[in-house]
Amino acid sequence: MNYKVLISDKFDAEGVSRLKNTPGFEVIYKGGHSKEELIKDLPEADCLIVRSATKVKGDVFNYAKKLKLIVRAGVGVDNIDINEASRRGIIVMNAPGGSSITTAEHAIAMMFALARNIPQANASMKQGKWEKSKFTGVEITNKTLGVIGLGRIGREVVKRAKGLKMRVLGYDPYITAEHLSHLEIEIVDLDTIFKESDFITVHTPLTEATKNLINKENITKLKKGVRLINCARGGIYEEEALVEGLKSGHIAGVALDVFTEEPIPSDFPLIPFENCIMTPHLGASTSRSRICCCYGNNR
Ligand code: 9EZ
Secondary structure (H helix, E strand, C coil), X not given: CCEEEXXXXXXXXXXXXXXXXXXXXXXXXXXXXXXXXXXXHHHHCCEEEECCCCCECHHHHHHCCCCCEEEECCCCCCCECHHHHHHCCCEEXXXXXXXXXXXXXXXXXXXXXXHHCHHHHHHHHHCCCCCCHHHCCCCCCCCEEXXXXXXXXXXXHHHHXXXXXXXXXXXXXXXXXXXHXXXXXXXXXXXXXXXXXXXXXXXXXXXXCCCCCECCCCHHHCCCCEXXXXXXXXXXXXXXXXXXXXXXXXXXXXXXXXXXXXXXXXXXXXXCCCCEEECCCCCCCCCCCXXXXXXXXXX
């Protein structure tokens, strides 16, 4: 008897064909399902594989007649109601090992892009210009990087930043300083990160505690001329606060890979700011999610 595996988001062809070529699996893949298509194909599925586009919440569960397993190929499971899945005896797994390095590298790339105005200079040259003095940058060596969130991704960022000869400050309320001593960075409180960092990068999930972590109220606590990076989750930096910070010049630059609304609306308020650089959620890996981790395995 074959297991029916429904892949409802867009995936790299290699991963899909590997599953298709695995005996015992019957794979349904359409390059991304609409909700209507999902509801139609879900009743016969034993396993559902998603990235972040498919929302496995609410009434969708009513169509999960045979579902035993939901796999999130990636890290964040905020598109899956894991409590409801557990209640129905459906196992939820993610792949936290697969995209850490990819995401850490993207944060580092964003830091360099911010420091040297690479996206803006590139855009300028493609308009036939040669604006040397407009795009004078800053050096990264000996600058202070604040890393908020020291899980798998944050730690990969730390290692790389140390290799770049930065001073690295770290903050994570969920990990004891003792557990972080091997990183050989300064573990400090948030206010110290805010006050002393030339660059700040966040590597936390979006929670009640991290939502609007930097907001209109505390933005002036940041060092003047700070550059902010978010390759984690939209909304950790309050987007309206970033607008204010860029307008006033208190913030020198912002690099965002994630947004409160994805795709961003056409009137997204940060679009007009030349020193806000953006990528469309490119941080996570596409085809190389490896180690799976299990939620609510109640069978
Ligand atoms: C919370 C956090 C960071 C944080 C760090 C991690 C789950 N989580 N939350 C509040 N790993 C800054 C402020």
